[in-house]
Amino acid sequence: xxxxxxxxxxxxxxxxxxxxxxxxxxxxxxxxxxxxxxxxxxxxxxxxxxxxxxxxxxxxxxxxxxxxxxxxxxxxxxxxxxxxxxxxxxxxxxxxxxxxxxxxxxxxxxxxxxxxxxxxxxxxxxxxxxxxxxxxxxxxxxxxxxxxxxxxxxxxxxxxxxxxxxxxxxxxxxxxxxxxxxxxxxxxxxxxxxxxxxxxxxxxxxxxxxxxxxxxxxxxxxxxxxxxxxxxxxxxxxxxxxxxxxxxxxxxxxxxxxxxxxxxxxxxxxxxxxxxxxxxxxxxxxxxxxxxxxxxxxxxxxxxxxxxxxxxxxx
Amino acid sequence: xxxxxxxxxxxxxxxxxxxxxxxxxxxxxxxxxxxxxxxxxxxxxxxxxxxxxxxxxxxxxxxxxxxxxxxxxxxxxxxxxxxxxxxxxxxxxxxxxxxxxxxxxxxxxxxxxxxxxxxxxxxxxxxxxxxxxxxxxxxxxxxxxxxxxxxxxxxxxxxxxxxxxxxxxxxxxxxxxxxxxxxxxxxxxxxxxxxxxxxxxxxxxxxxxxxxxxxxxxxxxxxxxxxxxxxxxxxxxxxxxxxxxxxxxxxxxxxxxxxxxxxxxxxxxxxxxxx
Amino acid sequence: xxxxxxxxxxxxxxxxxxxxxxxxxxxxxxxxxxxxxxxxxxxxxxxxxxxxxxxxxxxxxxxxxxxxxxxxxxxxxxxxxxxxxxxxxxxxxxxxxxxxxxxxxxxxxxxxxxxxxxxxxxxxxxxxxxxxxxxxxxxxxxxxxxxxxxxxxxxxxxxxxxxxxxxxxxxxxxxxxxxxxxxxxxxxxxxxxxxxxxxxxxxxxxxxxxxxxxxxxxxxxxxxxxxxxxxxxxxxxxxxxxxxxxxxxxxxxxxxxxxxxxxxxxxxxxxxxxxxxxxxxxxxxxxxxxxxxxxxxxxxxxxxxxxxxxxxxxxxxxxxxxxxxxxxxxxxxxxxxxxxxxxxxxxxxxxxxxx
Numbered sequence: 001x002x003x004x005x006x007x008x009x010x011x012x013x014x015x016x017x018x019x020x021x022x023x024x025x026x027x028x029x030x031x032x033x034x035x036x037x038x039x040x041x042x043x044x045x046x047x048x049x050x051x052x053x054x055x056x057x058x059x060x061x062x063x064x065x066x067x068x069x070x071x072x073x074x075x076x077x078x079x080x081x082x083x084x085x086x087x088x089x090x091x092x093x094x095x096x097x098x099x100x101x102x103x104x105x106x107x108x109x110x111x112x113x114x115x116x117x118x119x120x121x122x123x124x125x126x127x128x129x130x131x132x133x134x135x136x137x138x139x140x141x142x143x144x145x146x147x148x149x150x151x152x153x154x155x156x157x158x159x160x161x162x163x164x165x166x167x168x169x170x171x172x173x174x175x176x177x178x179x180x181x182x183x184x185x186x187x188x189x190x191x192x193x194x195x196x197x198x199x200x201x202x203x204x205x206x207x208x209x210x211x212x213x214x215x216x217x218x219x220x221x222x223x224x225x226x227x228x229x230x231x232x233x234x235x236x237x238x239x240x241x242x243x244x245x246x247x248x249x250x251x252x253x254x255x256x257x258x259x260x261x262x263x264x265x266x267x268x269x270x271x272x273x274x275x276x277x278x279x280x281x282x283x284x285x286x287x288x289x290x291x292x293x294x295x296x297x298x299x300x301x302x303x304x305x306x307x308x309x310x311x312x313x314x315x
Numbered sequence: 316x317x318x319x320x321x322x323x324x325x326x327x328x329x330x331x332x333x334x335x336x337x338x339x340x341x342x343x344x345x346x347x348x349x350x351x352x353x354x355x356x357x358x359x360x361x362x363x364x365x366x367x368x369x370x371x372x373x374x375x376x377x378x379x380x381x382x383x384x385x386x387x388x389x390x391x392x393x394x395x396x397x398x399x400x401x402x403x404x405x406x407x408x409x410x411x412x413x414x415x416x417x418x419x420x421x422x423x424x425x426x427x428x429x430x431x432x433x434x435x436x437x438x439x440x441x442x443x444x445x446x447x448x449x450x451x452x453x454x455x456x457x458x459x460x461x462x463x464x465x466x467x468x469x470x471x472x473x474x475x476x477x478x479x480x481x482x483x484x485x486x487x488x489x490x491x492x493x494x495x496x497x498x499x500x501x502x503x504x505x506x507x508x509x510x511x512x513x514x515x516x517x518x519x520x521x522x523x524x525x526x527x528x529x530x531x532x533x534x535x536x537x538x539x540x541x542x543x544x545x546x547x548x549x550x551x552x553x554x555x556x557x558x559x560x561x562x563x564x565x566x567x568x569x570x571x572x573x574x575x576x577x578x579x580x581x582x583x584x585x586x587x588x589x590x
Numbered sequence: 591x592x593x594x595x596x597x598x599x600x601x602x603x604x605x606x607x608x609x610x611x612x613x614x615x616x617x618x619x620x621x622x623x624x625x626x627x628x629x630x631x632x633x634x635x636x637x638x639x640x641x642x643x644x645x646x647x648x649x650x651x652x653x654x655x656x657x658x659x660x661x662x663x664x665x666x667x668x669x670x671x672x673x674x675x676x677x678x679x680x681x682x683x684x685x686x687x688x689x690x691x692x693x694x695x696x697x698x699x700x701x702x703x704x705x706x707x708x709x710x711x712x713x714x715x716x717x718x719x720x721x722x723x724x725x726x727x728x729x730x731x732x733x734x735x736x737x738x739x740x741x742x743x744x745x746x747x748x749x750x751x752x753x754x755x756x757x758x759x760x761x762x763x764x765x766x767x768x769x770x771x772x773x774x775x776x777x778x779x780x781x782x783x784x785x786x787x788x789x790x791x792x793x794x795x796x797x798x799x800x801x802x803x804x805x806x807x808x809x810x811x812x813x814x815x816x817x818x819x820x821x822x823x824x825x826x827x828x829x830x831x832x833x834x835x836x837x838x839x840x841x842x843x844x845x846x847x848x849x850x851x852x853x854x855x856x857x858x859x860x861x862x863x864x865x866x867x868x869x870x871x872x873x874x875x876x877x878x879x880x881x882x883x884x885x886x887x888x889x890x891x892x893x894x895x896x897x898x899x900x901x902x903x904x905x906x907x908x909x910x911x912x913x914x915x916x917x918x919x920x921x922x923x924x925x926x927x928x929x930x931x932x933x934x935x936x937x938x939x940x941x942x943x944x945x
Contacts, residue, residue, distance in 0.1 A: 041837040049713060051704035052744075055813075058806045059751050062762050069765075118639050121632035127391065135636045138643045144860060144927040146867025148894050152916045153646045155901065156653050176642070183639065196428035200488070203386060204441050205418035207617055207625040214440070219431045237755025240869040240894070244901040272757045276764060276874055291758045302753050415616035445615045454613070496612025 070292030073285050078293070083250050083271065086280050093290050095252050099167070099266040100297070102253060103246055104236050106171030106261065107178055112228055114175070115182030119224075120212055122183070123190040135183075142180040150176040151241035159245060167253075167265040170246030174238060178231035185230070189223025190216050222308050229305030233298045239269035248274060268294045335362045337499060337529050338383055338420075339400040345378065348392030352378050356563040358548050360499070365521060365530045367544035367569070369537060371584065374550040375561025376533040377425075380501050383531065384420040385413040401499075418445060421497035425504040427484035429476030429491070434468050437476040437487055441495040454494055462490035463520055482513025489520065493528065500524065502532040506539065518543050537585065540569065547572045549581045650920055654913035665914060671880045671896075678911045680918065682880045686890040687922070690801055690872065691865035693886075698805035698865075699858050702812030705748060706854075707842060709813070710820035715741045745817075752810035760874030763803040768794060768875070771802070775887050792887035795877035801886070803871045808861045815860065819853025819937065820846055852937030859930030866923045869894035893919040 033039055077092045084091030118135060125132040154173035159165055193216050201211040217224075247264035248271070254260075268290050275287035338360040345353040353375040360366045360383075368376040381387045382399055385406060398405045406416045429437050438455045447454065455472075459465040464486040468479070476487055485505060492500060502521075506514040521530060521543050534540050540547055548566040552559050565578045576582045617625070657665070661678060668679025708714070715737035722728040722736065775792040782788045792798065823846050831841040847854070877889020878899055893915055900912055 037837050037840070041839045044839040044842075045713065048704045048708050051701050052708040055701045055705050055751075055806075055809055056747055058762075059747060059754075061766055062754060062758065065762055065766060066758070114635055114638070117632045117635040121629075121636040124629075124632075131633070131636055131640065134640045138640045140931050141643055141924065141927060144863045144867070144923070144930075146869070146894060146919060146923050148867070148869045148897050149646070149650070149916060149920055149923075152897065152901070152913070153649055156649050156913070176646070179639065179642075194428070196424060196426050197430055199386075199389075199424060200428040200430065200491075201440075202389065203384065203417055203422040203424070204444060204491070205414050205416070205614075205617075206444055207414050207621055209625040209628040210444065210621070212628075215430055233753065237753075237757070239755070239757040240873075240898055243898055247902065269755060269757050272761060273870065273874070276757075276761045287761060291761055294755060295753075295758060298753055298755060299750075412616065418614040418616060442613065445613055446618060447613050495614045497614055498612070 066288065066292045066295055069285065069288035070290075073289035074292065078286075078289055082252065083266070083275075083286070084282060086278065086283065089282055091282070091286065093266070093268065093271050093286060093293075095249065096266040096268045096271040096290065097293065098253050099246070099249070100236060100268045100294075102259070102261070103167050103170045103174060103242065103265060103267055104232060106167060107174035107235055108228070108232055110171060111175040111178040111182055111231065115179050116186050116217075116224060118183045119186035119190060120217075122187045123216075124208060124212070139180040139183050142176070143184075145177065145180075146240075147177055147238050148240035148243075150174070151243060151245050154241065154245045162262065164262070165245060165247035165264040166262040167246050168261050170242045170265065170267070173241035173245045174235040177238060177241065178235050181231040181234070182224075182227050185227025186220070186224045189220040189227065192223060193219045226305045226309040229301050229308065233301040233305065236301065237269060237294060237298050239273050242267050242270050243273070246270070268297075336360065337362050337402060338531075339398075340379070340383060341397045341399070342379060342382060342395070343397040344395070345375075345382070345387075345397075346392070346394040347390055351558050351560045353561045354553070356548075356550065356561070358563065358566060360529060360531055361546070362529050363525060363527070364545040365525055365532060365543050366546045366548065367540040368531070368533045368548050368550060369535070369540050369584075370550035370561070370564075371552060372535065373559055373561075374552045376550055377503050378561065379550070380503055380531060380533045383499070383501055384417050384422055386417075386422065388413055418495070419497050420499045420501060421492040421495070422501045422503065423485070423488050423492050423505050426508055427481060427488050429479070429484050429487050431475065431477060433473050434476050434479070434487060435472040438490050438494050440491060445495050447495070458490040458494035461493060461520075461524070462486045463516060464490055480513075482509050482516065485509060485513070485517065486520070489517070493524065497528070499529045499531065502530060504533050504535065507535070514539070537573075541573055544569045549576075549578075549584065551580050551584070647920065647924075650913055650917050653910065654917040657910040657914040658917075661911070661914065665911075666918065669880065669882060673908060676907070678908075680893065680896070680915050682882045683891050683893045683896050683915065684918065685882045686797075686876065687866055687892040687894070687919070689884075690797060690804060690876065690890070690892060691862060693797070693801040694804035694808055694865050695858065695862050697801065698808035698812055698861060701805070702809045702857075702861075703816050703854060705809070705813045706816035706820055707847075709741070709745060709748075709817050710846070711838070711842065712741060714744055748810050748813050751806065756807060756868065756870040757874070759803050759807060760871045763799055763871060763875045764795075767799045767802055768792075771798065779887060786884045787886050789885040790883065790888045794889075795875050796887045796889050797876065797883075798886040800872050800876040800890075803875055804865055804868060807868065807871060808865055811864060812857050812861045815857030815934075816850070816854045819850035819857065822853070822938075823849045852933060852940055856930055856934035856937050859926060859933055863923055863926040863930055866926060867894060867919070869898050873898045893922075 031038070033042060077090065079092060079094045079097060081090065081092030082095055083093055122132050122135060150173045153176065154169045158169035158172055162169070197215055197219065198211065201215045206214065246267060249264045249266045251266075253263075253265065272287050272290050272294065275283040275290070278284065336359045340356070340358045340360065342353050342356040344351070356375075356379055358366070358368075358379070368379060370376055378387065382395065387393045387395070395407060399407055401416070401420065404411070406413075430440065432440070435452075435455055438458050439451050442451050442454055456465060456469075459468065464483060467483060468474075468487075476484065479487060485508070489505075506517050509517070518539060521532070524530060525545075532540075532544070546567065547569045549564045549572060550561050551564045553562055565572060565576060565581045567577075572581060573585060576585060657678075665679050666684065667681055668677070669681050670677045670679055671682075672678075718737045718740050719728055722733050727733045772792050775788075775798065778788045779791045827845050827849060828841055831845045836844065872892050873895040876892060876895055878891050878895060879889035880891055881888060883890065897912055897916055897919070900908065904912055
């Protein structure tokens, strides 16, 4: 609302009355914590920061416990000795380490080809292909699947069929948990191969299979490997599926020169579970040491996966 | 509305010309789903010539080119009425395997797209694909020489194809395409992603390749068409009925098209670009 | 039109008649065969994958059927589990599963969403930048990328929480969490025992330690998914609020969070699904007592923990009953998971109009 200065009015009303903005308190522009809005803002930021810090406390606590309690027992005997009986001193969990490697290895052997081939199908299928949509939905459903139910399924199909607990049953249970991750990340990796490279192969008259094997898969390997590493890391830490499929064993895997995969097999995760609830100090210490080894194993695999994925981005 | 000009009449062409025709492309209707992309485009492509398709963007030049080696099959909803006869055989016939077609009719794309492999393996890709049992290294060298790239890469055949510059990558793609000596080479705006010097090299290359191969090229660069093409087809967009349907306006010797075009649309387009 | 998946089985010989150009050959018999076979193999594996889910559900259902017929709905409503008298029922476990998951979800969501907001708003990067600026170091090459690196490191740290196996969390819970909270809990029980939540003392394992550890395990999932939801809020919406003079938190609460609400809710539902299926930490911390109690300090049991503890030594009759329990767990988790992923899909579609 402007004052028309040339109006010729004789009486000049006070500037205050005609200028609606004259009453602005310019002091209010200054920063001040005393105002409720600013106070709330600062308090909320502080609260959220505090909560985030608190969220990290368990991480550091776990790492501290692993290093202090588990680190105490770190030595070569862990890898060379068998689990001790209650009230026995010393011992190690060499068989459990080997068992974890064996079971996870078998599971990868099953889940990796299965997942990659399914991913090839998904990436090459038409947009409206019903089977592809169904498979993707199935993979998403399996992603959040409770790990113990994978064990239940393996129990019902393998253990009951073969009449006993075995590393193979455990591997099958773990492969069910690894499958969705490997399938979905592999499909992503294949789709990320530049379309123009795919076009070039098709333009040269390559059959779909040749396009997949000579161009798509080789280029997608880093992405597939990342997904596989993540799945392996997760599987290595799983306990529930192994509890009644691979069970546990206090003996070495190999006897008389060959490895028997159809026997109950020790694993780091089950060892920790078994020893965690006993009142014997020796075994408790071993549980912590096993936890440290397991976490190191999982972290290393995770890190390898992350490194592979950042290498891929450089392309 | 613009009438499609009379295409070069095949019936009245001298017999000599007819047997020299490698590809006889007649697109009556072409749709992508509901989109009517091209109509009434009849183009003869003759042996050992360079045929250029020119026209404003969106007039379907690339679409027409991609019909010649069935690359359009990859697009969802592609429908086609007409024929594309390669040496007399309609490659859209049900009995024809598109994968086989693409072995005889090669393509170089707008964006250089070497594989993530060594330079050697890029060029040898087609040789392996076609089960070539002879000396691969020899053919690779031959192709790279013809693509005018040999001197630049002969010491680094084991380096990745992606490590080359844009112009070199495109020449690599050309070497890859000609290693198996396809009869026809389709080139979709091969120089649009390149700088002027690389462009000139590739144009020289095209004129050399003409000795052995038949080339069809899409280009938005009129000067380029004038420089390299023997025959030129001018496509335009029909916006009647609210769509954007491409069609062939005029086809003939490049010199005629540029100096004395018969259709008004052609004249307007060419003078518009040159002025 | 023909898709790349279908290759004509007629040899390209139709073309060969007129041709003998260069080195090109149509695909050989072998190449065609290999192509067909490989594509069929891939399709078969895809079928296998789709059928796997069905197979798992069917197998558990079939093995549970005898027990379902025998115990019927009483299985779900009774409270005794006695192998000697063959009286089996899982209401305490159903209660324990739901109670522990809901509590853990509340705790985990509070901290998880707070961490997600912290990450999405970039508070850490900003704080570091302000500090650097005070020290006049903010543009020096050595320090320039510190704020972004710190944010990245923080995200990785939170994801590290997810990498720790649940059995290790169980071990940690036994030796750190329970001793740490026991004095306080017993104090609460003494002073405020009349409140039903504090009605029993904490003698060791119980609902609260399990809930605390479970919430820590849920946190990375909630944070990651919520952070994604928050960062996909188009910045033009936030700019609109800032432009009107809103404070940072007014913008967060009035614009960012409501817009990201569906994604955050989806994250919570997915985390809920994970909580329901979580086994080890609960098996080691919840006390494995077949009791229904609202008290936070009372031992309890969950479906997953029941299965973990009973399966290894179960005789054939008991296996059938455990299969029934597994079926119940399967049904609950599937429902929640499907619901959650539908929510997330709808959430991302909902945002498309705002872009």
